[in-house]
Amino acid sequence: MRNIGIAGFGTVGQAFFNQISKNHKNFKVIQIAVKNIKKKRKVNLKNIKVTSKVQELATNPDIQVLVECIGGSSGAAYKLVKTALENKKHIITANKALLAMHGNELVKLAEKNNVSISYEAAIAGGIPVVKAVRENLKYNNISKIYGILNGTCNYILTKMEKEGKDFSLVLKDAQKLGFAELDPTFDVKGIDAAHKITLLSSLAFNVPIKFSSTYIEGVDKVELDDFRFAKEFGYKIKLLGVAERKKDSYEQRVHPCLIKEDSEIAKVENELNAVVIIDDMIGKTVLIGPGAGGKPTGAAIVADLIDLNRGNINLPLGNSISQSKKLKNIDILDSSFAYFLKIVVKDEVGVMRRISDILARNKISIDQQKQEHSNKRGYATIVIITHKIKEKIVLKAIKEINNMKRINNKVKFIRIEG
Amino acid sequence: MRNIGIAGFGTVGQAFFNQISKNHKNFKVIQIAVKNIKKKRKVNLKNIKVTSKVQELATNPDIQVLVECIGGSSGAAYKLVKTALENKKHIITANKALLAMHGNELVKLAEKNNVSISYEAAIAGGIPVVKAVRENLKYNNISKIYGILNGTCNYILTKMEKEGKDFSLVLKDAQKLGFAELDPTFDVKGIDAAHKITLLSSLAFNVPIKFSSTYIEGVDKVELDDFRFAKEFGYKIKLLGVAERKKDSYEQRVHPCLIKEDSEIAKVENELNAVVIIDDMIGKTVLIGPGAGGKPTGAAIVADLIDLNRGNINLPLGNSISQSKKLKNIDILDSSFAYFLKIVVKDEVGVMRRISDILARNKISIDQQKQEHSNKRGYATIVIITHKIKEKIVLKAIKEINNMKRINNKVKFIRIEG
Numbered sequence: 001m002r003n004i005g006i007a008g009f010g011t012v013g014q015a016f017f018n019q020i021s022k023n024h025k026n027f028k029v030i031q032i033a034v035k036n037i038k039k040k041r042k043v044n045l046k047n048i049k050v051t052s053k054v055q056e057l058a059t060n061p062d063i064q065v066l067v068e069c070i071g072g073s074s075g076a077a078y079k080l081v082k083t084a085l086e087n088k089k090h091i092i093t094a095n096k097a098l099l100a101m102h103g104n105e106l107v108k109l110a111e112k113n114n115v116s117i118s119y120e121a122a123i124a125g126g127i128p129v130v131k132a133v134r135e136n137l138k139y140n141n142i143s144k145i146y147g148i149l150n151g152t153c154n155y156i157l158t159k160m161e162k163e164g165k166d167f168s169l170v171l172k173d174a175q176k177l178g179f180a181e182l183d184p185t186f187d188v189k190g191i192d193a194a195h196k197i198t199l200l201s202s203l204a205f206n207v208p209i210k211f212s213s214t215y216i217e218g219v220d221k222v223e224l225d226d227f228r229f230a231k232e233f234g235y236k237i238k239l240l241g242v243a244e245r246k247k248d249s250y251e252q253r254v255h256p257c258l259i260k261e262d263s264e265i266a267k268v269e270n271e272l273n274a275v276v277i278i279d280d281m282i283g284k285t286v287l288i289g290p291g292a293g294g295k296p297t298g299a300a301i302v303a304d305l306i307d308l309n310r311g312n313i314n315l316p317l318g319n320s321i322s323q324s325k326k327l328k329n330i331d332i333l334d335s336s337f338a339y340f341l342k343i344v345v346k347d348e349v350g351v352m353r354r355i356s357d358i359l360a361r362n363k364i365s366i367d368q369q370k371q372e373h374s375n376k377r378g379y380a381t382i383v384i385i386t387h388k389i390k391e392k393i394v395l396k397a398i399k400e401i402n403n404m405k406r407i408n409n410k411v412k413f414i415r416i417e418g
Numbered sequence: 419m420r421n422i423g424i425a426g427f428g429t430v431g432q433a434f435f436n437q438i439s440k441n442h443k444n445f446k447v448i449q450i451a452v453k454n455i456k457k458k459r460k461v462n463l464k465n466i467k468v469t470s471k472v473q474e475l476a477t478n479p480d481i482q483v484l485v486e487c488i489g490g491s492s493g494a495a496y497k498l499v500k501t502a503l504e505n506k507k508h509i510i511t512a513n514k515a516l517l518a519m520h521g522n523e524l525v526k527l528a529e530k531n532n533v534s535i536s537y538e539a540a541i542a543g544g545i546p547v548v549k550a551v552r553e554n555l556k557y558n559n560i561s562k563i564y565g566i567l568n569g570t571c572n573y574i575l576t577k578m579e580k581e582g583k584d585f586s587l588v589l590k591d592a593q594k595l596g597f598a599e600l601d602p603t604f605d606v607k608g609i610d611a612a613h614k615i616t617l618l619s620s621l622a623f624n625v626p627i628k629f630s631s632t633y634i635e636g637v638d639k640v641e642l643d644d645f646r647f648a649k650e651f652g653y654k655i656k657l658l659g660v661a662e663r664k665k666d667s668y669e670q671r672v673h674p675c676l677i678k679e680d681s682e683i684a685k686v687e688n689e690l691n692a693v694v695i696i697d698d699m700i701g702k703t704v705l706i707g708p709g710a711g712g713k714p715t716g717a718a719i720v721a722d723l724i725d726l727n728r729g730n731i732n733l734p735l736g737n738s739i740s741q742s743k744k745l746k747n748i749d750i751l752d753s754s755f756a757y758f759l760k761i762v763v764k765d766e767v768g769v770m771r772r773i774s775d776i777l778a779r780n781k782i783s784i785d786q787q788k789q790e791h792s793n794k795r796g797y798a799t800i801v802i803i804t805h806k807i808k809e810k811i812v813l814k815a816i817k818e819i820n821n822m823k824r825i826n827n828k829v830k831f832i833r834i835e836g
Binding site: 019023024120125126127128131132135136137139140141262264267279281282283284285286287288289290295296298299300302303306307310311312314 | 549732
């Protein structure tokens with residue numbers, strides 16, 4: 001496993017190349033596929049074949065391990081990895097989108113050809129969470145795995161909370177600083193986190209990879225005063241990816257959550273990631289570290305490579321995908337949460353009675369509440385923390401409240417986790 | 419690797435046995451060595467050879483993997499493991515004392531006989547820290563690894579802080595609740611944490627296992643008002659095991675530390691453990707979880723067993739011990755820390771001047787300080803946070819202060835970490 005091809009030579013590909021060249025000279029990068037072959041680069045590529053025809057790497061007979069750093073769930077990356085697996089090459093990738101969308105097919109192909117797909121770099125950067133789950137914790141009957149899986153979102157939420165700037169301003173700053181992409185859709189809409197939790201869910205519960213079952217909300221609807229209200233009730237706001245298993249069913253979801261401010265991951269700030277694993281032997285294990293960046297991601301690829309070279313050929317999901325479990329997916333409408341509800345109403349006699357009435361008729365019980373003057377003159381903001389209740393019931397009640405005449409904006413809600 | 423012998427059938431041995439019997443039926447426990455063969459046990463041992471002659475397991479030709487749960491660094495455990503390795507049996511153990519004291523010899527023997535010594539269970543219970551370091555993070559040039567490695571001490575410090583009871587009272591409570599042993603020496607004196615940090619140091623830095631180089635202080639000298647003063651300056655008190663690497667040297671130490679109350683591990687409370695790894699690629703990785711108990715420890719043994727069965731025969735220290743580095747050990751006297759100093763003095767004119775004079779002459783600069791009435795009438799308590807300074811200089815200054823006539827007790831000091 002000493003001859004390596006690198007497909008895609010951006011931040012991650014170059015970081016990996018630098019680490020290998022400097023610290024792991026027993027490996028040899030023999031071919032690199034780049035977009036623009038004429039571009040001047042700082043790295044020394046002497047004695048390395050450089051091509052712009054990425055698919056060459058899939059069939060180059062000298063390459064034993066293909067490091068895929070192109071990204072994207074379809075197109076070049078998909079075709080490359082598929083062909084490389086058919087040619088019995090081991091794959092190491094940081095591409096969560098590819099695995100979330102085509103993982104089952106690629107894993108089957110890898111198993112059939114007796115090669116690995118390693119993807120420590122795809123989830124939570126350098127934190128060795130894939131290894132920890134696949135080779136250790138998954139034997140303990142994991143009931144829940146969740147975490148802060150997108151550094152961009154965590155950075156944005158942290159800045160909103162600490163600096164009191166609203167979403168669009170913070171996003172612009174983040175883009176300037178390189179913490180957010182120019183097209184931030186995948187990050188801020190929760191899609192990237194959803195790719196990752198879909199993979200973790202599959203690893204943890206032995207279920208096929210099913211991205212379409214993952215419920216997704218991003219951070220773009222979180223408002224500035226949500227942080228203040230959350231804090232008053234003892235919560236922080238984080239975008240979490242959550243996979244939870246019941247007896248014969250499971251759920252996968254990504255959305256903003258209120259989490260208790262004294263929980264382990266409430267203090268995981270800025271671009272850091274965190275993963276929490278709950279199982280029936282150990283209880284709770286928490287892993288925290290940087291979730292992105294060239295160096296950590298490159299380091300995860302190096303670790304996967306050394307693993308391979310040690311002869312540690314893992315089944316990509318820990319168990320054979322042919323033996324994965326058939327569990328029913330739980331629709332989020334059938335899940336239960338405690339909710340944070342924010343309602344802006346005309347400050348008139350009887351409004352709260354009407355809201356209370358709607359909640360009571362839907363059997364939604366109030367845990368805590370608070371009312372204060374709204375920014376808008378003559379209006380009040382009411383914040384309610386409910387007890388646990390099914391999502392579909394809350395949505396019905398919210399619809400009824402939204403239909404009230406004296407409601408200013410649509411009711412905002414954020415689920416409370418844990 | 420399906421035939422297993424278990425030596426020692428206490429909490430951990432039984433927890434492991436139950437997990438294997440219930441969830442991992444592809445493995446078979448064929449012999450168990452117990453102290454008292456006549457003792458009634460809740461577990462079903464039908465079809466299993468039970469012996470009181472533990473050494474039989476080392477030579478039983480049917481046993482492929484020996485799970486050592488006897489404990490202790492010498493005597494039966496040492497003899498058993500040594501003989502078993504000579505008979506080419508893989509060892510899985512939770513015995514940090516044995517490895518800290520005889521690890522080099524045993525690791526050499528394992529390498530020679532081409533078998534493994536797995537010890538995920540020996541450090542931080544179920545947290546997969548050995549795997550994370552050995553098979554992932556150690557390739558990133560680790561400069562420091564540290565953590566809360568003893569659950570008993572962490573439980574005691576947490577209770578002292580939260581409940582305002584002093585050390586001996588909390589220890590008694592902890593013993594009643596089973597969180598501390600009847601003979602708590604190994605825990606409260608820091609020896610257990612020292613065993614663990616010695617092993618982590620060896621793993622992280624590729625140095626031979628050298629317990630005798632580990633500086634050790636326990637928690638038994640921590641006083642109740644230390645918590646209050648620490649808090650006023652923004653710190654918590656934790657017993658940390660720390661291994662740190664400089665260019666050609668390294669240090670290993672265990673002692674109470676003041677750590678910033680907003681650091682990741684300041685909130686790791688009660689019997690929880692935490693390990694922090696700093697390297698030059700990822701930066702900081704933090705792992706948190708329960709550090710002891712039958713189930714987590716048993717689960718770590720199960721994970722090691724499955725690893726072995728997958729054919730993942732690791733060198734016990736990740737690299738061959740024959741290639742370990744020769745680094746100089748740094749004496750703690752030559753290390754530098756910021757210090758928390760607590761001085762109880764007669765409340766008289768000129769006392770603070772005299773202390774300041776001693777500090778200034780020794781070039782110890784004061785970062786923060788506070789003086790208040792002592793419990794003892796006519797005395798004052800002075801607390802000083804120093805800037806970073808070499809330990810030997812601080813000890814010299816403390817000696818001079820202790821020699822002052824108006825000092826009530828000897829100066830107390832706690833090192834500040836980070």
